[in-house]
Structures are given as C-alpha cells and as structure tokens.
Amino acid sequence: MKYADMAVPSRAQHLWRYTPWARIHPTSVDQVPEAHPVQWKILEGGAFHSGAPRVLTDDDDIGRVFLSELGGSAQTFETSGEHAVVNIQATASGHVAVGHLHLVMKHNVTVLIHLAGEADWAGLHITGEVAANVQCAVGLVNELSSNSKLLHCENWSIGRDASLELASLSIGGFRCKSDVRTVFTAPGSNLIQAISVHGHQQRHIDHHIQIHHLVPHTDSSLHIHAACDDQSHSISTGLLTIAEKANHCDAGQLFKNLLLSEKARAEAIPELEVLADEVSAAHGAASAPVDRDQLHYLMSRGLASDEAIALLIEGFMQDGFSNLKQEALIHEMRTRLTVHLECELKR
C-alpha cells in the first residue's frame, strides 16, 4: 500500500490516541518530504553489508509505510561471530532525516545503537531477525537534540530456542513516537524488553509495544519505567497477544510511572489478548509521585531534598532495566542514563 492511498488513522485507534499522526508527521499529513539519509557508522565490532535490503514489515501501518517512502539511508548488519559487542552510531541531521537498519543476528552478540543529531525530524526503522539458538541483545539510546521529533519503528522476529533482550533509553527529542513489534515465530524462544524514559521540560514520549506469541513455549517480559518531570507527558501502551494454540507461554508486562511535578502526565495502558488456555499472562501498571518514606530515608542519610530526589529518579529509571541479563547491555544503559541525569538534574 502507498502512503498517498492510506487514510490518516483515527484517534479512536489505540496506537494513535495520544500522539495522532498529524502530531508526529514532519510537515502536513498529505506530504512526503525529501529526506536526508541518517548517517550510520560502526564504532566497534564489524562492518555493514553493502546493498542493504529495504525491509518493510506491517505494510498496513502508516508509520512504516511513510518511513519506507521517505527513503533515506538503509544498512544491513549481519553478525560474524567475531565480536561480542557492536557499537553503531546513527546521526540524524537536516530538516528531515531517515534511516533503516536491518540486523541479522546469527551469533550471540550485543548491539548498541546510539541515535544522536540535530535533525528537526528523524525517522528510524530497525528490523531484525534472531536466528535459532542465538542469544542476543540490542540497546537503543535516543540522544537526539531536545528540538527533534522522532518516529521510531522496530520489527523483530525470534527464531527457535533463541533469546532477545531489547532495551531502550529515551532521553532525547521533544516529541517521540516509538512502535516496537516482536513476533515469536518458533517455540522455545524468549524476549526480555526494558524501556526507561526521562520526561522533562515539555517532552512528549509515546511508546507502543506489541509482542505476539504465535507459537507455544515462548516467554516475554516487558518493563517500562517513565519518570516524568516539568510538563512532560509519557504514554506507554502495550499489546500482548497469545494465539489460540500458543499454549505454555509465559508473558508479563509491567508499566511504572514516577510523577515528579503537578503538570507532568503519564499513561500506562497494558493490553492482553489471550486466546490460548494454558498460559501465564500478567500485566500491571502504577503511577505515583516520589515515595515519602524513600525520600525521608535518603535525607536521613545526609542527602538534601534535591539530591535525594535525583537519586530516586535515577534508581527508578535504572530499575527499568532490572529484568535484563546481558551485562554489556545493562552496563551501557546504566552508564548512559547516569551521564544524562548528572547533566540534566544539575541544570
């Protein structure tokens, strides 16, 4: 389907309720502007393949179709088995910048992607396949300029007896829409997904996470932690489906919001569609201000109120990554978060 033939999605749709298409489009919704390519660079751990395929999945989704038609750059990275950690830098500059990255995960590896740059609008589409028996991790750190808009889509498929850890740290951009979808295509596989969001100033951050258990004996765990300050607004919506014959799946979603100001807002809407009988599926959501007992405890140890709150924010966001297992991924996420908060909270 072509973008021009697609209707602007209604806000009645779960996906577009809080961030309508018009608010995330770079110009006016009837246009497909010219796009600069996102510059991709591997800082550590191998090289891109030339002649990268353009992978379009979910071709009825307006975001993905739009990103596809915008063009921009496209790269494929296939693991070689020589590197345990791969560091990829994606730089978005110009008025509109778009990049596609396809990851072929055939070996145990941790891929770390850093998105930065001053683009007014950035589009990022990451697709990936995890081969059978592979244990891998992918981390995305959004460090875009505070003036940037971001449309970010991901599509993952996980093969038999494979394991994927997906982590995302959202600290850049003023309006960000992320739509990450994972499909289990073979039994015995496992997904751990962790997202930490820092809402500050007038950031608007919308995460929509879909996890589809199409086959039996697959497990997934999703944690989203959003700390919202100032006039920021975080939205976390999840769609977890377990197909009719996908028995013996274990799936859980936990969304937590920490509200740090009276004007900060946060929505947490996990959603389950379970059609199989013998499964374990759970979801939970909580929004709360800073815990007074925690604050008192830290202050009783000599931390001034602002120092104690800063530590609680950091702890809350770090805890968003507590379900991850891969050391390199955890270390990177924690380090980037600490550096960000040290700069941001001392302003």
Add this chain to the structure above:
Amino acid sequence: MAEEILRIEDLHVSVEGTPILNGMDLVIQRGEVHVIMGRNGAGKSTLASVIMGHPAYEITQGAIYYKGQALEELSVFQRARAGIFLSFQYPAVIPGVQVGTFLKKSVQSVRDEPLKGRAFRKELNEAMDALEMQKGVLSRYVNDGFSGGEKKRLEILQMLLLRPQLALLDETDSGLDIDALRIVAKGINQVAPSAGCLIITHYQRLLDHVSPDFVHVMIDGRIVKSGGPELALKLEDQGYDWLETSPEGNA
C-alpha cells in the same frame, strides 16, 4: 567533663492530631548508652522519628536540643550532617539504587568532603568485614529483597561509616538470630564510646552484648521509670504491669 549530646524537655508530639508523646524528658551525654523499653504503641519509635525530623510528626509542646541547638531549626538532612543517625526499624526499600552508590553519596554528604576512593574502599571493606557482610551486597539495590537480618546489618554498616555523634537504634535487634545479634551489637559498641546512643528495644537479650548506662521505661508517651541494666532484667522477668499499677507508673 561530660558533653551533652541530646536534651529533650517536656516533649509533646502528635500525629494527625493524635497525641503520641505526652511530656517526655531525657538527657544523653556523649559516651552514654540509653535504652528505652516499653510496650507496642508506647511512643518509642515516635521519639526516634521525631528526633530524626520525620515530617509526619508535629511537636505541639516542648523542645529537643542537639548539642545545645534546637533541633527544629534543622531539616532532616541537616540533622544527619550534624551527626544524628537513625537505624530504622523498617528501612525503606529503594529499587534501582545500588548499595555501593548509596553509601558513597551518603558518606560524602555527611562528611562534607570529597571521598578518596582507595581510602573509602578500605574503610568500607573493614566495616563490612567487621559485620561479616558479603561484598556482593554493594551491587544490590538498597534493601531490595534483603532479609530482616541483612537490612539491620546494612543499617549498622551505615552507622559505622557515618560516624554519628547521636545514634538512635529503633528495634535494630528485632528479628535477628543470635549470631546476627552479636554482630550488630559489635557495631553499636564500636560507635558508642564516642557518641550518645539511644537504643529502642523490646528484649533484654541485646543487653547481654551492649552495656547500657540507663534503662528507661515508656508508657503512654512518657518515661515512667529509669534505672540501670537491672531494670531491663526486671522487665524481662515481670513485664510492664507492675509499673502501671505502682505509683511510679502513675497509672
């Protein structure tokens, strides 16, 4: 000459309009160990919380002086930096904050001087060894998933590192096995000579390891009897009824 660390005068405290402390008087000198015993609800933990500055408690009458300064002038963190330490009965769980990070920030705040990494690690290792704590604790989140004994040991570890001048220990011995009790007492004894100590407890058994100078009994928000270590033994033997029915208890 003895140095006065804490003076409490005619202290009345309420929580949401309900009186908890009803005319409390107490003086603690440096180097003294005071023990407060009493039934549940007598106001023992309230006393510790008020001294530490918990915002839920309102002083309606009387005053607390720390080293001659009225405590109400100091916020919670200023009290900590001035040398007051409370070992909590129920320490807060703080997910995402690693013990090592927390200890460093806390010690840095209280000592008000940059920590020298190697020297601090040495001091930390020595304190942990003394309390027979595993180093793995440092990478765990503060009190998250800790057993009761682990929480209490972490409280004592903080006390050793923060070097308080007034140590308040709120039922630090509760729920500890015999070995853990001995270790916790070791920590208290290490701090006690250079500080004033106020130990809140239900049990005489801690006093097998820590020698108190004074034992006080609280009933209905005030001290009704004070004595030496023999008072704790008598309470262990006879309970509190005799204080409520005697003129001393004023009940």
